[in-house]
Amino acid sequence: MPVSVVVGGQFGSEGKGKVALELARRSKESHVIVVRVGGSNSGHTGYTKDKRKYALRQLPAGCIDRNVDVVFPAGSYIDVNILLEEIELLQYPKDRIFISPYARIISDEHKLWEAGSKLGRDIGSTGSGVGAAVLASVARGAQNFPLSSLDAQHCETLSAFVCDTSERLRKWLSKGSRVIIEGSQGFGLSLLEGGYWPKATSRSTTAAAALSEAGLSPLDVDEVVMVLRSYPIRVAGESGPLFGETTWEEIARRKGSDLDLREYTTVTKKLRRVGVFDVKQVKHALDVNKPNILVMNHLDYIGKSHDLDNTESELSKFIVKTQDMLGQSINFFGFSPFDIFSANKIFV
Template sequence: MPISIVIGGQFGSEGKGKVALEIVRRTCGPVTVIRVGGPNSGHTAYDRNGKKWALRQMPAACIDRNVDVVFPAGSYLDVDILFREIADLAYPPERIFISHYANVITEQHKAWERSAGLISAIGSTGSGVGAAVMASVAREAGDFPLKALHARDHGQLQRFLHDTTTALYNGLQLDRRIVIEGSQGFGLSLLDGGYWPKATARSTTAAAALAESGLSPRYVDDVTMVIRSFPIRVAGESGPLPRETTWDEIARNAGMTCDLREYTTVTGKLRRVGEFDGELVRRAIAANAPHRIVLNHMDYLGPKEDLLRSFSSVSRFVSRIESVIGRRIDWFGFDPMSVVANDLTGVSV
């Protein structure tokens, strides 16, 4: 049952791309990576040479250039961004597979989002994903202004088109690992995140990512939920952020003088930040039933070297989080490039 799904348990930017890449690197044998969602969120990871890649369309788990990449029917493609990232990565085109039914974002979709005021009203990136979702659901209704476009009808995508569900199914019969790289986080989920209308245009659970991939739940043996020590939301009127604080306050509490401020990959806006909220993560656990939980951004508790030398402050922080979410943390991220296993008697890779 070789399907791994990586999803976020907060408001996105938890480090899903890094974790998906880690799973790929720990897998023996060939791997296929599926990217669901669209370019309204960025995924970041570092390749083996230490180069940072912030990608909006290609999955972060592909940056070693050694996996097949699939965009299934439940993906939303900005063709210009896709081709730019393929060129930047120098990715082998024969290893990219796009469903005939994948959704293509048009200039009409992006213009509609700008004119609808969604950027200011809900903190939307204006990337056109929401409009493309609406156009698909409208099914060419005569009184709806947006039209859907699918990959099969876009000339530049013809060489990448495949029956992706059948190809993925055939790979599963050969025990080939599939890693689904989900996007955004549970708190942004359209159906069950709890913050509608300050939400994204799709459901962001593991089940939804699997459905967007066109695969059966019978093959899933690994669900990884990624959370961060201090959750974020994008700037502006993006919705409630329980226990909101400031980047300066986090640095001050950690005894750090460096600038911790984060900016969004897509819009470059300063992210809002909050203290850890156990209630949201508990709901995310209930909806996703993860096999593994990864806690990233542990370096916001203090300099990494100090934390690894004296694990007591980390242990207290982790114990508190495990108590409020009712689950053990399995992996930690102390930097943007790696994860370590949970061994509070000593850190093991």
Template sequence: MPVSIVVGGQFGSEGKGKVALELVRHHPRSAVIVVRVGGPNSGHTAYDRDGKKWALRQMPAACVDKNVDVVFPAGSYIEPELLLREIAELDYPLDRIRISPFARVITAEHRDWERQAGITKAIGSTGSGVGAAVLAAVARNAENLALSSPCAGKTELLRSFIHDVGAYLDTALSRNGRVIIEGTQGFGLSLLDGGFWPQATARCTTAAGALAEAGLSPRVVDNVTLVLRSYPIRVAGESGPLVGELTWEEVGKRTGKTGLEEFTTVTQTLRRVGEFDPHLVRRAISANRPDHVVLNHMDYIGEQEELGHRGSAVQNFLDRITSEIGAVHGLGFSPMGVVKHDGEGRLATSGA
């Protein structure tokens, strides 16, 4: 059952790409395939082995070492020009990219529709066109919705990448290849069960949703990793409730750090930040039943050296969080690695 799924437990930007990349590096001796579901309405960031930072919207962050096959399944939404630009910037091997003919294509028409509909302001949407592309696909050429839904298989720019993705993944799984599904956004943004509709994304962002978009059976999954962050964020504007909302200055004062402000990859606007919300995370855990939980952005709490020292800011925070949500198996103190954790202290540092 060699399928891993990486999903977010808050409102996105938890560090899913970094964690998915660590899973890739954990399987260096086996064939690895990274499946990118969803669309380019959020950015995934990772650092390659040379320490170069990549902020990608269409290609998966887990591919930055350029040693995996990348699959865009039927449940993905592709902006062709953006995809080709990222492929060129990465200098990615073209024969290692496969796109389902049934994947949907995002057009300028979709982006214009979202802006004209006012949802970029009303719900804090990035206006990337993904929601309109989902709507157009579900409408199925309805006469009273003037939105087209092009498929990848009939899009000239994507023609050379089109494959029978289902058959390819089935063959890879039969040979015990490792498939890693890199989910997008976070549980609190999920359309069906996030609990914050209408300030939600257009898709289900749980492990089950990502698996369905990948076109795979639940019977082939052997690992689900839920990724969290110490201070959850939401995008700017009317993007929905955020428990214990703070300013970035307030976060910095707690650790004496400056320059913690975060901006969205897509729109480059300042993100909102709030306190860790155990109620939201417990719901995410219930919906995803993860095998592992990774807590990133721990450097916003303190330093890695404080881990295991009773009374330190880091250990106090970790003790509180584990009492509220249960076990945490990995901690991220930098964008480039995760500290494995067993509840007692550091075990090993992996990643770049």
């Protein structure tokens, strides 16, 4: 079955949104559906073909061209106000948005609880309410738990979007449509397998988990795409260990550039921490996710695309060394927010 699962292999911000958008644009199938799992605690960035930037927290970046169906399955967490704002921002066709009745709603109550929990200080949480919404859902109305849980079928504001998304996805797949599951965050943040608990997010962020949240079968998948970046990041504050932590200024110095490379988080607008490529972590991510496609973004932090033709360049040496240590080829290279290279061909 034509299902692509896009996941991050580090700590998020690897460029999954750009990749999901690229998969949608070059799909051989005429009908494409993008499934957004997770919640509003991470930003997904993509650019239109005329290079207008959209940083989205609810809608998937894979929908920026406004020509795909968008599904929020049972394993999604929805901040209603953010979703409606993004629908308005993109002027997205409302008849192309489908929400499972079992998708959970993030409330002001959840955000307030997180603000009082000090998770933002202790683990670098964005405080978006997703973790509290997960807790409330798992508590199942327990009398001694302080938070309530609401699903989409009981949220009047979303009533026009609610349908049986599992049934709809199955019908689309039976007709040969392409489904792209746009995962959120990265493997190192995964609650179960990432290895950094409690400095983790509130969900599992693997390909298998994304598929489960989407309500689909492992037998549906023909493509697992793992996205990496040359220099991994973590969010600001006490967000957990980061191998070979360095500075943005040092990365620019190594490249021989005086450009300001500093990155800021989409949700909290704080300066990201940055480290060097951690082969051990990525190999663990490869073992758990078993991707058949690897994408490496942010290679412009090491060199330029034309350096790929020079086997003696720092860029070529980095790619060869990385592939050798991972034991797997990198299929696509990214040097900007707009495109990826494969076998000397650029997809725009």
